[in-house]
Amino acid sequence: MVRTEVLKDIKLITEFLHSKYSNGFFIDLGKIVKDEGIYIYYDDYDNAFDGMLVIDEGDYHIHLNTTRGNYPNSSRSRFSLSHELGHYLIGRHHTDMLNGELKPHPSFLKNEQANIYEVEADHFAANLLMPESKFYNACGGRKLSWNLILDLSNKFGTSRLATLIRFSNIIRHELMIIGSQEGIVKWFLSSKDFPKMKHKFERGKKLPTEALANLNIVSISEIHEVDSDDWFVTWGGLSERQMYEQCYFAEAYNQTLTLLWFL
Ligand SMILES: [Zn+2]
Structure with a gap:
């Protein structure tokens, strides 16, 4: 605080x-x-x-x-x-x-x-x-995607991660990011308001089988509508909400960054 x-x-x-x-x-x-x-x-x-x-x-x-x-x-x-x-x-x-x-x-x-x-x-x-206020203007009402985050980070001269965290604080709260290398989870973090659900993945272990990052993503994948059950143990109706997934391959770190979010 x-x-x-x-x-x-x-x-x-x-x-x-x-x-x-x-x-x-x-x-x-x-x-x-x-x-x-x-x-x-x-x-x-x-x-x-x-x-x-x-x-x-x-x-x-x-x-x-x-x-x-x-x-x-x-x-x-x-x-x-x-x-x-x-x-x-x-x-x-x-x-x-x-x-x-x-x-x-x-x-x-x-x-x-x-x-x-x-x-x-x-x-x-x-x-x-x-x-x-500038961040709002730069977003221009566009929906969350890796393309938007890359565009914002170029505009402001900020890292992808700092931009994403700023986005989650100002515009949209429920998002999670997972860094992986060759199908293995390296790290992950979620915004404060991301629903509390038990993960089906952990650091140092394999990504869920259905994860897009298991495919060979060269730059940015399409946005996919996914079942939150693929990633989390869901209950209490959370699984009924639509979750979205998109990957970005960060060449500099040789890591695939998976973004998960709810609308
Ligand atoms: Zn200091």
Whole structure:
């Protein structure tokens, strides 16, 4: 949860920055950093962090770790940089950094953050890169599909996953994503409102036999109407709702990403 006063701060700051530093959907983070006089370093820091903000004699330095994919302008580094800018620009964070309450820390890109400062900085990053009103406009009422997510991530310069999570928070809540490699489940995550059903799959084991990802998907599959019984143990009428499935082969990760959702 984001603290109420921080939430207000985040909304005000990110909307202002977007109006000043974007021409449409894509925000120019380099320009913000330059105007704020922050020093940026892209370097190999092993697996120590994605990003890290350090204050030294009144100067601000943001380190971005290329070993974890944070290259200049990569979608990952844009999120990591926005997260660190959150610590710098959220009033409460900045004050707490100066008084020692918020210590210099390695920030990691994670699906779930436990620390309140990290949750808030991630929320800042999502809002800075994809403000709610712009996100609505960019969607233009189009229905969920991988094509839409890819289009949005190109527009905003964000990763597929960050875009999908933003989509689930702003537009549609009931979705699940499953990453697999050669028919084996590598990871999965679902939005908060996805119906609680027992899975017929688990990490490290085979996908359900009927899964589209078992076929050789080269780029993006068609959208299929599927039976939720193929993936879940259903009860209480949940199986009567129509579930949809679409796969996208992410060449960079050599993984097939399966999207499951309800209308
Ligand atoms: Zn952080």
